[in-house]
Amino acid sequence: VLAGPVLCELPQLIADTTRLVVVTDAKVRRLHAQSFPPGEVIEVGQGEGAKSLETLQDVFQQLQRFGLERDGMLLGVGGGLVCDVTGFAAATWLRGIRVGLVPTTLLAQADAAVGGKNGVNFGGIKNLLGTIRQPAFVLCDPVFLQTLSPAELSNGLAEVVKAAAVRDAALFGFLEANAEALLAFDSGALSHALFGALRVKLGVVERDECEEGERLVLNFGHTLGHAVEATLGLRHGEAVSLGMVFAARLSESRGWLPAGRAARLEQLLRRVQLPTRLAGNQAALLAAAHRDKKRIGNRLRMALLKEIGEAIVEPIEIGAFEAALSNLR
Ligand SMILES: NC(=O)c1ccc[n+]([C@@H]2O[C@H](COP(=O)([O-])OP(=O)(O)OC[C@H]3O[C@@H](n4cnc5c(N)ncnc54)[C@H](O)[C@@H]3O)[C@@H](O)[C@H]2O)c1
Numbered sequence: 001v002l003a004g005p006v007l008c009e010l011p012q013l014i015a016d017t018t019r020l021v022v023v024t025d026a027k028v029r030r031l032h033a034q035s036f037p038p039g040e041v042i043e044v045g046q047g048e049g050a051k052s053l054e055t056l057q058d059v060f061q062q063l064q065r066f067g068l069e070r071d072g073m074l075l076g077v078g079g080g081l082v083c084d085v086t087g088f089a090a091a092t093w094l095r096g097i098r099v100g101l102v103p104t105t106l107l108a109q110a111d112a113a114v115g116g117k118n119g120v121n122f123g124g125i126k127n128l129l130g131t132i133r134q135p136a137f138v139l140c141d142p143v144f145l146q147t148l149s150p151a152e153l154s155n156g157l158a159e160v161v162k163a164a165a166v167r168d169a170a171l172f173g174f175l176e177a178n179a180e181a182l183l184a185f186d187s188g189a190l191s192h193a194l195f196g197a198l199r200v201k202l203g204v205v206e207r208d209e210c211e212e213g214e215r216l217v218l219n220f221g222h223t224l225g226h227a228v229e230a231t232l233g234l235r236h237g238e239a240v241s242l243g244m245v246f247a248a249r250l251s252e253s254r255g256w257l258p259a260g261r262a263a264r265l266e267q268l269l270r271r272v273q274l275p276t277r278l279a280g281n282q283a284a285l286l287a288a289a290h291r292d293k294k295r296i297g298n299r300l301r302m303a304l305l306k307e308i309g310e311a312i313v314e315p316i317e318i319g320a321f322e323a324a325l326s327n328l329r
């Protein structure tokens, strides 16, 4: 994983590849085609609905048409959606070919493109199909971030706040002190935030690649977050923001997290323009939470906080989850 002004490394990283197919979406292609290496291009749709088996099938059909063989390579250039779909396609095409990722949103640079998880949604459930398989390389270049909308920037900051909340109190303090600079696309502040989030994620993934234990802490905010994303149609980071407030309050009410910390988290999220108040159909949310992948029997394995910068994973009864949800207004 290379981060910084690293796009210049791309030609060398793909030099020994006989055949390269770029996977992207129309918007990224329009804004950043000048950064694409030569080769065929496959465009996938935009919006969470496009993270589907139909999209994957379309990608496979084009790969078949191009005749991409085992020595070929896929290069995903785009946000988390493009990276997830490209990673999954590469992991399964001909039982697995090489893949490189060039994430172009802050969310994908700080989180989605690193760690090897990929996948598509299925049956109304987020990421139900997918694999864990490491890409050959990930290039996180800040040049892409300058074309993000303010809403997409905030969306990415949600995963940076998450990384800080679960493993890095100093990064959390930095985000508090630099919220305005981050929102103003200040490149120094963004780089510091990105490097901090990458350090947390890569550290956790190196210790527990297959999510047998510690990696679950990166799911902080995602139990309710995925339910919100699936039912209310918010952006991933926005949904995770609501999920983090919920999980922090639940942590406080269980006595694991000292009083006042949930409010501190909520304040930072508000300052970086993320939603913290849930307005939605509670029954639909609960139904979605029941379908959570990390549910075991009537318990949800949730990432909760012991302190800002220290997360734990605890089983939470669905009933307790439901009660906490009705307090989140
Ligand atoms: N695999 C993982 O570990 C992991 C982790 C976190 C999130 N995710 C997944 O990532 C997805 C969300 O990713 P996302 O937030 O990047 O959304 P996204 O990929 O849907 O991109 C959002 C929008 O931003 C546009 N865009 C991309 N790069 C741009 C740029 N440089 N300038 C302007 N616009 C640009 C895209 O065209 C798209 O319209 C979700 O599906 C989520 O589940 C995966």
Ligand SMILES: [Zn+2]
Binding pocket: 111, 159, 222, 236, 240
């Ligand atoms: Zn996430």
